[in-house]
Amino acid sequence: MITKFTFNSQYILSELPLPDREFLENIMVDKKYRKNQPIFTEGTLPSGIFYLQSGKVKKYKMDNDGREQIIYIYNAGEFFGYSSVLSESTYGDTTVSIENSIISFITINDFNKILENSSSFSRLLLKSLSHEFSVLANLMAVLSQRTVRERVALNLLILHDKYKVDNVDITYIMLSRSDLANMTGTVIETLARVLHDFKDDSLISTDGRKIELLNIERLIQIANFY
Amino acid sequence: MITKFTFNSQYILSELPLPDREFLENIMVDKKYRKNQPIFTEGTLPSGIFYLQSGKVKKYKMDNDGREQIIYIYNAGEFFGYSSVLSESTYGDTTVSIENSIISFITINDFNKILENSSSFSRLLLKSLSHEFSVLANLMAVLSQRTVRERVALNLLILHDKYKVDNVDITYIMLSRSDLANMTGTVIETLARVLHDFKDDSLISTDGRKIELLNIERLIQIANFY
DNA sequence: TCTAAAATTTGATTTAAATCAAATTTTACC
DNA sequence: GGTAAAATTTGATTTAAATCAAATTTTAGA
Structure with a gap:
């Protein structure tokens, strides 16, 4: 995928x-x-x-x-x-x-x-x-057909793949909220709300700006790609 | 352009x-x-x-x-x-x-x-x-950043170029509203509303399904590409 | 370490556009 | 030419997401 x-x-x-x-x-x-x-x-x-x-x-x-x-x-x-x-x-x-x-x-x-x-x-x-x-x-x-929520989930998965390092257990996505919004095709505020929701549902965790994905399977489902 | x-x-x-x-x-x-x-x-x-x-x-x-x-x-x-x-x-x-x-x-x-x-x-x-x-x-x-109106104007210009025939004066865009909406990234109803507005402003005219562009300069402006 | 600036988050409101529904027109086939 | 079905248009309502505003946190540089 x-x-x-x-x-x-x-x-x-x-x-x-x-x-x-x-x-x-x-x-x-x-x-x-x-x-x-x-x-x-x-x-x-x-x-x-x-x-x-x-x-x-x-x-x-x-x-x-x-x-x-x-x-x-x-x-x-x-x-x-x-x-x-x-x-x-x-x-x-x-x-x-x-x-x-x-x-x-x-x-x-x-x-x-x-x-x-x-x-x-x-x-x-x-x-x-x-x-x-x-x-x-x-x-x-x-960009044309998916909701912002779906797009955020997808972009998190894409970025997880890009920030992954061989032989290292944890992957931290280190990208500004502005850039993440700009690649998702939304605005910063909306992005922050979706991230907040994902945090509430334990799908991701954050440490400052860093994002770690906690439930990749669920994010794939939300992104609606399978 | x-x-x-x-x-x-x-x-x-x-x-x-x-x-x-x-x-x-x-x-x-x-x-x-x-x-x-x-x-x-x-x-x-x-x-x-x-x-x-x-x-x-x-x-x-x-x-x-x-x-x-x-x-x-x-x-x-x-x-x-x-x-x-x-x-x-x-x-x-x-x-x-x-x-x-x-x-x-x-x-x-x-x-x-x-x-x-x-x-x-x-x-x-x-x-x-x-x-x-x-x-x-x-x-x-x-698709990410332009309003539907801007996108309709742009797609009309793109289609005008595609349907143009050498040595023929008038260009008729002959495409279903469904296809036009699907390439613009909107739904049929919204597309019809925008076309209606363009007709009211004498930017286009229609004959059945056919669309003729009447004011290309103005459509270029609306499409926000110059 | 400190601090101003930038980034991020949160709350409230507005808006563009989608969705739902119904009326009208066009098309395709006999 | 006639007609049923599909396409298109129009009206009303809803919704997702943008915009505006303010509060909070993080960052970068001294």
């Missing part, structure tokens, strides 16, 4: 033949980003693509009134910012780090070089973009 | 080198579809991809309660159903013809053959998928 809503494009690197992978890793230039730093902004032209080594990045659109709609949150191991390069257009949205991150940059030239020389990379990108396309279609239908 | 909301992937064929194009056209198998016929349904596995020679096809998701969210309406000259092939997954949605259509089918084998042999085709698909991805991101933000 959760794969319907996450790109999880880490397989691009892991399934790439070793010489191609080494080429990629050699041309990447790492840069550290502090929390809340923009990586690229809507309307600007791309000069390369990005790979998230560690940390988290949100992709969002800002409307005329300054409201954010978070489209997606990238996790370590995911490429981003490549579709504007491929469609030869300006960025359609803005990306900002939501925690300290290390992000690698690959110039357009190098990107095109590997595209021309590696049919595996092309094929993996086609696969990944196709999956990403279907994730957005799923999110579209959710 | 309208290109933010339409795939318009007709360039895949027109920009394909001639030998590749001829290969494609030779392997396509045409089939006629009557209005309201399904082409593929959500959850099934793909056996090939489709090309819309003439007519129109809607792509939609059905939720647990039987409500439709139309994701996109394909126009003649557009490929569809290829992202499930590329991502090696079941179809994430259903496609149905919304008028009599002629649709060509290309088997997975032939599709993979041309992918392997034509880097131009791969590159054009990457370009198209990237643009389609950005269209869905735009639609997502619209």
Whole structure:
């Protein structure tokens, strides 16, 4: 179920033949980003693509009134910012780090070089973009047809998956209420009320801003996805 | 503005080198579809991809309660159903013809053959998928943040573009109110009210089910895209 | 550690849009 | 052309969620 809503494009690197992978890793230039730093902004032209080594990045659109709609949150191991390069257009949205991150940059030239020389990379990108396309279609239908309560439950599950750490028992979702509301498609106050209800029902617990899911099965039911 | 909301992937064929194009056209198998016929349904596995020679096809998701969210309406000259092939997954949605259509089918084998042999085709698909991805991101933000009135205006403009015929003066949008509501993300009654308001303000006129836009500039303003 | 600012929560009210119901028009098929 | 069914429109009511306002908690930086 959760794969319907996450790109999880880490397989691009892991399934790439070793010489191609080494080429990629050699041309990447790492840069550290502090929390809340923009990586690229809507309307600007791309000069390369990005790979998230560690940390988290949100992709969002800002409307005329300054409201954010978070489209997606990238996790370590995911490429981003490549579709504007491929469609030869300006960025359609803005990306900002939501925690300290290390992000690698690959110039357009190098990107095109590997595209021309590696049919595996092309094929993996086609696969990944196709999956990403279907994730957005799923999110579209959710935004249109599901209640806020259902959407909050779903987004908590998505975030649980994104914040999960291997070999660590407890998962804490560490995201501002503002960002959580903006990815759910609601306002902060409504989000807080739903979270309050979930706490009352022992579905989640909070410690400051951190959220821990206590009853995943029940949240899946509420999200109405099974 | 309208290109933010339409795939318009007709360039895949027109920009394909001639030998590749001829290969494609030779392997396509045409089939006629009557209005309201399904082409593929959500959850099934793909056996090939489709090309819309003439007519129109809607792509939609059905939720647990039987409500439709139309994701996109394909126009003649557009490929569809290829992202499930590329991502090696079941179809994430259903496609149905919304008028009599002629649709060509290309088997997975032939599709993979041309992918392997034509880097131009791969590159054009990457370009198209990237643009389609950005269209869905735009639609997502619209569904989340815009009023129904704004969304109706926007969808009328999108449909005006889709129903436009070269060398013909008047464009009639010929789509059921149910489908129009389902692509706008609202219910039939609300849609009818907004259309009624637009008619009162001489922004549109109707003849039976057909809708003609009378004041495109004003609708663009109402849609809040400029 | 302290504190101002930002974030979050809680309460009350309003609003956009959905739902329910009925009337009217259009369509599809014979 | 006729007609039953489906689609569309119109009216009334309800509801989910936004907005407004104030209280409380957390955060970031000195």
